[in-house]
Amino acid sequence: MHVDYPVDFDQDPGLLTFTFGGKEAVAEVPAPATLSTSTLDAFAGRLDRPDMLPSDADLQGYLNPQTGPFFIPQAHAGDTLAVHFTSIVPKFDFGISTLMHFFGSLTSTPKTPTLQDPLPERLWYYKIDKDRGIVTMDANESEHTFDFAMDPMHGTVGVAPPLGEVHSSLTPGSWGGNMDTPELRQGATCYLGVNVEGAMFSFGDGHARQGEGESCGTAVEAAMDSTVALDVVSGYYTPWPRIETDDYIMTTGSIRPMEDAFRIAHTEMVYWISEITGMSTMDSYQFASQTSLTPIANAVDTVYTVVCKIPKAMLPSVQVYGGVHERLKAM
CATH class of the missing domain: 3.10.28.20 (Acetamidase/Formamidase-like domains)
Structure with missing residues (x-):
């Protein structure tokens, strides 16, 4: 069976899904099936020009939107949901990476505070050439230009957490969530332990490419058109993705x-x-x-x-x- 679920990129971001758990299903996808849909970038489309900074957009509450959740009727608590990434293709011809105040691995953050000022805000506007499979970085403070191989992946994939918990889509855990591993590229299968009836599967946070560690806090963030194949492994629970x-x-x-x-x-x-x-x-x-x-x-x-x-x-x-x-x- 194949299911198409179109996404309205112009809708109010507040109507999107920003948690794992706590949301009603947007559609039912009987397994086994393939699902074709789209995902917004991590900024919900609010950063889309090279002359912008993160503070130019109202990002509060609109970070890391997910497409879903999808109800899988064959999935029951104690099963495992298998998600195979058949195709991940950038939707547009650009991607965005930023430095945001007090976010990243090489700056002071709320969980690792120091008496330093935050690193300055910056935005890098990447050109994406899907035909050539290239993402192009133009340095902000010099004339350097670099072409990187496109390596699309989804930073976020998950199901509803256990015990009725609700977690931000910025957080990874045993349910999956914002793991941000480049391993979740086309051709990979992710196994997620099912905690609630129907699994309540969601995914998003497309990256045109990302280095391991995602050290500045953002990859080449990009909206995606993606197809996943879904099936259920009955009676076997996967404790961590x-x-x-x-x-x-x-x-x-x-x-x-x-x-x-x-x-x-x-x-x-x-x-x-x-x-x-x-x-x-x-x-x-x-x-x-x-x-x-x-x-x-x-x-x-x-x-x-x-x-x-x-x-x-x-x-x-x-x-x-x-x-x-x-x-x-x-x-």
Whole structure:
């Protein structure tokens, strides 16, 4: 089944979704299905010219809008929702990155305060050439120009949190949310534990590209036209978001301090390796210690996200989630 859900880019941003949990579903998507829709950029379209600064737009309350939530009738609490990113394409020919006061990894912030003034506001207006697959940075204070390869991804993907909680779409956690990992690009499958009836799946925060860590606090933020393939793994709960690509399996952890995000991601990987191989926990711990990669997804959000990656080549005979990644690719 295929579902199209159009998004009105001119509507009042206040009518959009800015939380995980606490919102009624905008549509029903029976699984398995593909869903084609659009997402606004993290600024809800309010920064769209090279001569603007973040303070020129009323961004208060209008950050990181999500498309959704979508009710998946086959998804019940205790299941896992599989989300495969079939296509992620920038909607427009530009993207925006900024420096905002007291936000970013290399400035004073409300959670890490110092007696320093904030870094100055800045805005970089990136040109996006979809045909060439290029995003172009023009330096603000010199004549330098750089062409970067376009690498579209979604910074935010998630379901309703457990225990009836409602969390800002700026926050990542066990439900997914604003993980800001470049691993969530086209071709990746994300596994999310279902906490409520229907899962209440939402996603957004498109990035035309992003470095690991998202150190200034914003990627090349861009509206997206995206297609995802959805299915449910019944009777199996995923405690923290996992990601699968053709080459890797990955676990995530989101918390502060960052070393605890590292611990969550690696603990989840150890348990997963033990489950899928039949090795003991201690043998799996040794295996993960010698084979894992650990990219930092973000060092700027409300809490930080760390990813643990294991090459599938290290586990040549192992299939995870019953091969749903391959099935969703075929859709």
